[in-house]
Amino acid sequence: MLAPALVLLGIFVLWPLVYAWYVSFFNWSFYTESTFVGLRNFRLVLADPVFWASIGRGLRFSVIVVPGIMILAFAFANLVKTMGSRMATWLKVSIYIPTVISGVIASIVFVLIYEYRQGLLNWLISLVGFENQPWLGSASTALLALTAPAIWLGLGLASLIMLAGLLDIPESYFESAELDGAKWWQRTVFITIPLMRNIGLYLLVTSFVATIQQYELPLIMTQGGPTQSTLLPNLHIFLRFTNDVTVGYSIAAALLLFVVLGGLSAVIFRVINSEKAVDG
Amino acid sequence: MAANAPIVLTDGTRELTSPTPAAAHRRRRSARATGPGGTVLRYVFSALIFLAALFPLAWMAISGFKARNEVVSSPFQFFPDVWQPQNYVEIASDPQFLRAVGVSFGGALLFAALSLTVNSMAAYAFARLEFAFKRTIWVAVLMTMFIPGMAILLTSYIVVTRMGMLNTLAVLVVPGAAAAVHIFFIRQFYLGIPTSIEEAALIDGADRWRIFTAIFLPMSKPVFVVVGITSFLAFWNAYVWPIMTITEPDSALTQIQQYLATFRSERRIEYGLLLAGSTLAATPVIVLFLIFQRYIISGIRISGIK
Structure with missing residues (x-):
C-alpha cells in the first residue's frame, strides 16, 4: 500500500534532488557530453554579483511581505474573535478567497491596477493630488508594487492559522486578566503574544521561506524588470535555466538556497513540533 | 515534485492540520467584545477586510462587462457605462478557451483522484501497519x-524529459501526485480513529486491504475533501510546471492558466476579453471553495503546534 507513494516520491522528488547534487559538479547540458568540473558551478554562483543582488532583493521583498502578512493576520484574528459567529464566518471565507486564485490571474488583475494612464491606483492617488506613477515601469517602485499581490495571495492562510492559535488560548486567562483590570493592549502584550509565540514563529518561518522563493508573480508581471529590479532569487535561477545551454549554474544556485532554506525550516519545525510530528 | 511543487511548499507546509470537533465547537461560542474600540470601529475594519480581499476580483468580473475600449478608458471608472455580456460570450465561445478549461478541469479531477488514492494508502500504511524501517521511511x-521547489524543479524537468514525458497528460498529473503533506494530514486523521473498530473486523478474518476500503475510506470524507480540493486547486492554478513541460505551441494539453498568460502577452490590448476569461477561470475554484469552505477552514488547524 505504501509502494505507489514511495515510488512516486522516489522518482519525482528524491531522485531529482540526488541528481541535482550530481549535476551540480558537472558541466552538464542537454546537448553535449558532460565533464566533471568540481566546485566550479558553486564558485560561479557565489562570485556572481547578479546572484547576490537577487538575494538582497529577495530579503527586501520579504522584509515587507512577511511582517505585512504577520501584522494583518494578527489584527484579523483579534477582530474575528470579537465578532458574532455569522460575521466571523463571512470574514474567514472572504479573507481566504484570494488564496484559491492563481498567480496568473492575480498578476493580470494587479498589472491593470498598476496601469499607468488608466489604472485604479493612479486614479486613487490623483484624487489626492499626486502625479501618475509608472508603478511597474520604474525600477524604484516595481518591487514594492509586487508586495501587494504577494500579501493578497498569502494573507488568507496565515490569518486562519493565526485565528486558530488565538482561539486555542483558554478564555479564562483573558477573563481573569480583565477582572484584574488589564487593558486590551496589556492582555495582548502579556497573554496573547507570549502564548502565540510558537504559532508566530511557525508563520514567520513558513511565510519567509515561501516569500523569498516567490517567482511566479515577477515572472508574469515584470519578467524581472525593469533593469532587474524585480529579479528575485528563484526568478534569476529559473530564467538562467531556461536561457542557458548549460544548467550547472542554475542547479548549483538552487541547491545553495535549498541548503539554507530547507535547513532553516527543518530546524524550526523540529524546535516547535519535533516529536509530535514523528510519533503522532 | 511537479505540477504543484510551489504550492505544496507554500500552502502545503502550513497546512499540517488535523480537523477536530473542537474547532466546530469553538465557532459556536458566543461573541464577546474584547478588543479596543467600539462596535462601529470593528465593523469599519470588517468592511475594509471585505474590500481588500474581494475588490480586485469584483473589479475583474465587472470590467469583463465593459465595452472593448472602456476597460482602459481614462479616467478610471469602476462600473461600465453600459453593461454588456459580449466579452463573456466571445471568450466562452472561443474553442481554445473551452479546450483549455476542459483540460484543466479533467486534469484536476484526475490529479485529485490520483493524489487521494496514492496518499491515503500510504497514510493508512504509516498509521496502522508495521514494517521494517517504518520510522526511517x-x-x-x-x-x-x-x-x-526550485531545488528539484530543474532536475525534475530533466528527468521527465529523459523519460519522454514532455507534452503528455502524464507529465502534468503523475509527478506531483504523491505529497508528504497530504500523507501527513490523512495519517493524522487515521491515527485518531480508535483501533477497536477494526479489531472486530480483524478477528472476523478481514485483511488489511479490506479494512482500509470498507472501514477507513468511508470515514475519510472530511480529510478527503480537504486533500482533494487542495490537489484540484494546485492543478487548476499551476503555471510554471505546465509551461516547462507542455512545449508544443497550441498544444491540445494547454491549460487555462497557460491560455490566459499567452492571451495576455499576445493580445495585450483586449483587456475586456482577458478579464472576462480570467473571471470565468476563477469562478470554478471560488465556487468549489464556497461549497466546501466549512471543511477547508476547519481543516486549517495546525496539529501539535501549541
Whole structure:
C-alpha cells in the first residue's frame, strides 16, 4: 500500500534532488557530453554579483511581505474573535478567497491596477493630488508594487492559522486578566503574544521561506524588470535555466538556497513540533 | 515534485492540520467584545477586510462587462457605462478557451483522484501497519516537505524529459501526485480513529486491504475533501510546471492558466476579453471553495503546534 507513494516520491522528488547534487559538479547540458568540473558551478554562483543582488532583493521583498502578512493576520484574528459567529464566518471565507486564485490571474488583475494612464491606483492617488506613477515601469517602485499581490495571495492562510492559535488560548486567562483590570493592549502584550509565540514563529518561518522563493508573480508581471529590479532569487535561477545551454549554474544556485532554506525550516519545525510530528 | 511543487511548499507546509470537533465547537461560542474600540470601529475594519480581499476580483468580473475600449478608458471608472455580456460570450465561445478549461478541469479531477488514492494508502500504511524501517521511511517522507521547489524543479524537468514525458497528460498529473503533506494530514486523521473498530473486523478474518476500503475510506470524507480540493486547486492554478513541460505551441494539453498568460502577452490590448476569461477561470475554484469552505477552514488547524 505504501509502494505507489514511495515510488512516486522516489522518482519525482528524491531522485531529482540526488541528481541535482550530481549535476551540480558537472558541466552538464542537454546537448553535449558532460565533464566533471568540481566546485566550479558553486564558485560561479557565489562570485556572481547578479546572484547576490537577487538575494538582497529577495530579503527586501520579504522584509515587507512577511511582517505585512504577520501584522494583518494578527489584527484579523483579534477582530474575528470579537465578532458574532455569522460575521466571523463571512470574514474567514472572504479573507481566504484570494488564496484559491492563481498567480496568473492575480498578476493580470494587479498589472491593470498598476496601469499607468488608466489604472485604479493612479486614479486613487490623483484624487489626492499626486502625479501618475509608472508603478511597474520604474525600477524604484516595481518591487514594492509586487508586495501587494504577494500579501493578497498569502494573507488568507496565515490569518486562519493565526485565528486558530488565538482561539486555542483558554478564555479564562483573558477573563481573569480583565477582572484584574488589564487593558486590551496589556492582555495582548502579556497573554496573547507570549502564548502565540510558537504559532508566530511557525508563520514567520513558513511565510519567509515561501516569500523569498516567490517567482511566479515577477515572472508574469515584470519578467524581472525593469533593469532587474524585480529579479528575485528563484526568478534569476529559473530564467538562467531556461536561457542557458548549460544548467550547472542554475542547479548549483538552487541547491545553495535549498541548503539554507530547507535547513532553516527543518530546524524550526523540529524546535516547535519535533516529536509530535514523528510519533503522532 | 511537479505540477504543484510551489504550492505544496507554500500552502502545503502550513497546512499540517488535523480537523477536530473542537474547532466546530469553538465557532459556536458566543461573541464577546474584547478588543479596543467600539462596535462601529470593528465593523469599519470588517468592511475594509471585505474590500481588500474581494475588490480586485469584483473589479475583474465587472470590467469583463465593459465595452472593448472602456476597460482602459481614462479616467478610471469602476462600473461600465453600459453593461454588456459580449466579452463573456466571445471568450466562452472561443474553442481554445473551452479546450483549455476542459483540460484543466479533467486534469484536476484526475490529479485529485490520483493524489487521494496514492496518499491515503500510504497514510493508512504509516498509521496502522508495521514494517521494517517504518520510522526511517516516515522521517524520509516528512523530509521531502522541506525541499524547496526550485531545488528539484530543474532536475525534475530533466528527468521527465529523459523519460519522454514532455507534452503528455502524464507529465502534468503523475509527478506531483504523491505529497508528504497530504500523507501527513490523512495519517493524522487515521491515527485518531480508535483501533477497536477494526479489531472486530480483524478477528472476523478481514485483511488489511479490506479494512482500509470498507472501514477507513468511508470515514475519510472530511480529510478527503480537504486533500482533494487542495490537489484540484494546485492543478487548476499551476503555471510554471505546465509551461516547462507542455512545449508544443497550441498544444491540445494547454491549460487555462497557460491560455490566459499567452492571451495576455499576445493580445495585450483586449483587456475586456482577458478579464472576462480570467473571471470565468476563477469562478470554478471560488465556487468549489464556497461549497466546501466549512471543511477547508476547519481543516486549517495546525496539529501539535501549541
